[in-house]
Amino acid sequence: xxxxxxxxxxxxxxxxxKTVLSEALDSEFAxxxxxxxERELAARFGVARATLRQALEQLxxxxxxxxxxxxxxxxxxxxxxxxxxxxxxxxxxxxxxxxQPADCAPGTPPAGVARMLETHPDEQVHIVRRTRVSQGQxxxxxxxxxxMSSVAELTGMDAPSGAARARVVLRELARHGLEGxxxxxxxxxxxxxxxxxxxxxxxxPVLVVTTRFxxxxxxxxxxxxxxxxxxxxxxxxDSGGVEIHHGPQRQA
Amino acid sequence: xxxxxxxxxxxxxxxxxKTVLSEALDSEFAxxxxxxxERELAARFGVARATLRQALEQLxxxxxxxxxxxxxxxxxxxxxxxxxxxxxxxxxxxxxxxxQPADCAPGTPPAGVARMLETHPDEQVHIVRRTRVSQGQxxxxxxxxxxMSSVAELTGMDAPSGAARARVVLRELARHGLEGxxxxxxxxxxxxxxxxxxxxxxxxPVLVVTTRFxxxxxxxxxxxxxxxxxxxxxxxxDSGGVEIHHGPQRQA
DNA sequence: TAGTGGTCTAGACCACGCC
DNA sequence: GCGTGGTCTAGACCACTAT
Numbered sequence: 001x002x003x004x005x006x007x008x009x010x011x012x013x014x015x016x017x018k019t020v021l022s023e024a025l026d027s028e029f030a031x032x033x034x035x036x037x038e039r040e041l042a043a044r045f046g047v048a049r050a051t052l053r054q055a056l057e058q059l060x061x062x063x064x065x066x067x068x069x070x071x072x073x074x075x076x077x078x079x080x081x082x083x084x085x086x087x088x089x090x091x092x093x094x095x096x097x098x099x100q101p102a103d104c105a106p107g108t109p110p111a112g113v114a115r116m117l118e119t120h121p122d123e124q125v126h127i128v129r130r131t132r133v134s135q136g137q138x139x140x141x142x143x144x145x146x147x148m149s150s151v152a153e154l155t156g157m158d159a160p161s162g163a164a165r166a167r168v169v170l171r172e173l174a175r176h177g178l179e180g181x182x183x184x185x186x187x188x189x190x191x192x193x194x195x196x197x198x199x200x201x202x203x204x205p206v207l208v209v210t211t212r213f214x215x216x217x218x219x220x221x222x223x224x225x226x227x228x229x230x231x232x233x234x235x236x237x238d239s240g241g242v243e244i245h246h247g248p249q250r251q252a
Numbered sequence: 253x254x255x256x257x258x259x260x261x262x263x264x265x266x267x268x269x270k271t272v273l274s275e276a277l278d279s280e281f282a283x284x285x286x287x288x289x290e291r292e293l294a295a296r297f298g299v300a301r302a303t304l305r306q307a308l309e310q311l312x313x314x315x316x317x318x319x320x321x322x323x324x325x326x327x328x329x330x331x332x333x334x335x336x337x338x339x340x341x342x343x344x345x346x347x348x349x350x351x352q353p354a355d356c357a358p359g360t361p362p363a364g365v366a367r368m369l370e371t372h373p374d375e376q377v378h379i380v381r382r383t384r385v386s387q388g389q390x391x392x393x394x395x396x397x398x399x400m401s402s403v404a405e406l407t408g409m410d411a412p413s414g415a416a417r418a419r420v421v422l423r424e425l426a427r428h429g430l431e432g433x434x435x436x437x438x439x440x441x442x443x444x445x446x447x448x449x450x451x452x453x454x455x456x457p458v459l460v461v462t463t464r465f466x467x468x469x470x471x472x473x474x475x476x477x478x479x480x481x482x483x484x485x486x487x488x489x490d491s492g493g494v495e496i497h498h499g500p501q502r503q504a
Numbered sequence: 505t506a507g508t509g510g511t512c513t514a515g516a517c518c519a520c521g522c523c
Numbered sequence: 524g525c526g527t528g529g530t531c532t533a534g535a536c537c538a539c540t541a542t
Binding site: 301 | 510511512513515519520521522
């Protein structure tokens with residue numbers, strides 16, 4: 001009868017490791033502090049490096065750690081709140097928005113975007129690239145798809161290049177009355193170009209915010225913004241800009 | 253010279269694999285179809301199983317695949333749009349909301365939630381557990397934290413248990429006037445209990461939606477809802493419930 | 505150049521769902 | 524039981540950063 005209930009559910013090693021590391025981060029490390037390297041940590045816990053990495057990956061996914069090749073693993077600060085829904089009823093590029101136009105060129109949007117814009121799949125649209133910086137760090141990269149018909153006043157002649165052209169497109173777009181906008185948030189992984197803009201490796205987890213701008217009864221533009229999922233908490237303030245700022249709500 | 257620019261940026265194998273698989277999914281497989289098992293796929297592509305798995309993991313993260321232990325890997329349907337912001341100004345549990353109360357018990361909230369509620373860190377609150385089902389599939393699990401002071405009319409006497417108790421708490425909560433709500437969305441990983449409710453393994457990626465309900469000038473309740481990140485696209489309709497429904501907006 | 509995290513291999517065993 | 528995906532190992536080499 002000596003058998004008291006033992007380990008009916010053997011917890012995976014990496015899961016237990018994650019818990020132990022998480023508690024150590026809370027009690028023994030300061031934000032920005034650098035952890036021992038992976039080989040030493042693995043040896044210290046008596047596991048293979050791959051197993052340790054599985055735990056570190058999850059902690060990075062949860063925004064607790066930041067890993068940089070050639071540098072090391074550091075303790076991440078709490079995620080920053082990034083306002084996404086605050087500028088209700090404002091066009092992209094309106095005064096005081098958080099985005100910085102980077103470029104603009106014609107191109108064909110992905111199939112899903114073309115469907116929302118109700119353009120032909122291979123019809124060219126303006127593609128405006130913008131980036132968003134918060135607290136000195138790039139947090140998001142955006143592609144804004146504007147059908148030629150939404151900025152019909154733009155002829156091919158008065159077209160500068162780069163950021164200047166982007167600003168012109170945004171200015172023309174804002175001449176319409178904005179009737180509303182729909183948003184969707186989903187998980188994705190960074191494409192190569194996004195990853196570069198966000199200072200991450202390709203495939204890094206991102207929150208993809210798709211916004212549809214409605215004007216004159218149709219979709220006047222579509223924005224696809226990819227936010228760094230490790231450092232950002234997207235905030236949607238429906239109650240007049242009251243601030244939420246706090247630590248993590250969830251523990252392992 | 254003969255040296256045309258070759259491979260200045262050697263792409264990782266798993267990244268290339270992901271691209272190849274992604275294209276194959278688009279052209280050669282139907283939704284729900286089952287893929288060859290991992291050992292065979294790895295052999296077919298001439299890589300180690302771990303490398304193949306790295307590609308599959310990313311595709312699952314992007315909602316393209318669904319893997320189930322003991323069963324196999326299947327092609328996932330497009331993510332379903334899950335309305336999150338539609339019921340503006342409605343209390344949880346209001347008529348027609350998508351949630352099903354499961355349980356209710358007193359307990360102490362995590363530190364971050366206590367801070368939002370402005371309760372003492374070890375002060376007990378009502379914790380209502382609810383789940384959300386969409387298209388026959390569980391998509392979210394929620395913990396709703398309601399301070400005792402928000403439902404002061406509830407004495408310890410008239411307290412049933414389980415779902416009935418949950419409904420009573422929600423009903424009492426709704427007696428206040430709702431003044432507004434703040435929301436935040438961030439990436440997390442499923443705790444063991446959430447994973448069970450969502451029919452996933454612990455650590456699965458989830459979208460954590462934190463909602464703060466404001467009434468009488470203070471935070472009357474806080475909801476922490478974890479949505480399956482692989483199957484859900486959270487939609488925030490600001491323009492009167494116009495539907496977005498479409499395929500993926502992003503390609504690899 | 506030294507040290508870091510990122511990629512990759514070729515195995516092994518385990519937990520789970522189904523038959 | 525059998526086949527599946529999930530976990531784990533002990534190595535190797537590569538890409539990047541800082542010195």
